[in-house]
Amino acid sequence: MFPIRDHNPSGRTPYVTYVLMAINIVVFIFYVDMFDNPRAINAFYWDYALIPAKVSAGEGYLGLLTSMFLHGGWMHLAGNMLFLFIFGDNVEDEMGHGPFLLFYLAAGLAAAFLQYATAPGSMIPVVGASGAIAGVMGSYLLLFPKAKVDILIIFIVFFRVFPIPAWIMLGLWFGLQLFGGFGTPGDQGGVAYWAHAGGFIAGLVLTFPLWQRLGGAQFWARNEGHPPHPEAKYKLSRTSIPKAGRRR
DSSP states (O other), X not given: OEEEEESOOOSSOOHHHHHHHHHHXXXXXXXXXXXXXXXXXXXXXXXXXXXXXXXXXXXXXXXXHHGGGOOXXXXXXXXXXXXXXXXXXXXXXXXXXXXXXXXXXXXXXXXXXXXXXXXXXXXXXXXXXXXXXXXXHHHHHHHOTTXXXXXXXEETTEEEEEEEEHHHHHHHHHHHHHHHHHHSOXXXXXXXXXXXXXXXXXXXXXXXXXXXXXXXXXXXXXXXXXXXXXXXXXXXXXXXXXXXXXXX
């Protein structure tokens, strides 16, 4: 289950969101060939990924920032950019370009700090924009809890698109991060669950002043939790493939 789009059009071009996506993609292309050379990729991650043990030793602080622009593979990059593309434009629209950039970086740093705190002696490199993007998702939840999000559900050969409120999709996602975080040792490789959870919580906290300026609970009440503008309408195109009857 993963989101493919929302029904929440933005009022202006999300330049910062597009630039962040471009930076992540260009940086990944710069070092993607290193994956065929374990020594090269490990050296690159040693210099630019977040390695908690290095931070505990009083070095490697740059990795807290640079790690949020690195990824561990094409699917890792594609998934993160999809989430940023879906949710970033609306948050940027409400915050403004400059404040959104600062918010994104702050959420990413908060995510990195929490991941570090859960396993300060770990030598496993932490990479990915997921923590910063989780902050965007937390912000989106606070601002547009009932915005419709189309999710694609795939179960073996069955697949279908369902529109659901953002609070269900984002709440379920956050719950899975907490479940994964408590169930996985911090010094074990794999998904950085606590970075996701930390970024999400930071997004909620950092967006709270904006939410209050918009009216707080009254902002929700005016639109019953929906975005303060008409939602986008989508229609699935009909297939040109003819239906085949069953032969006996």
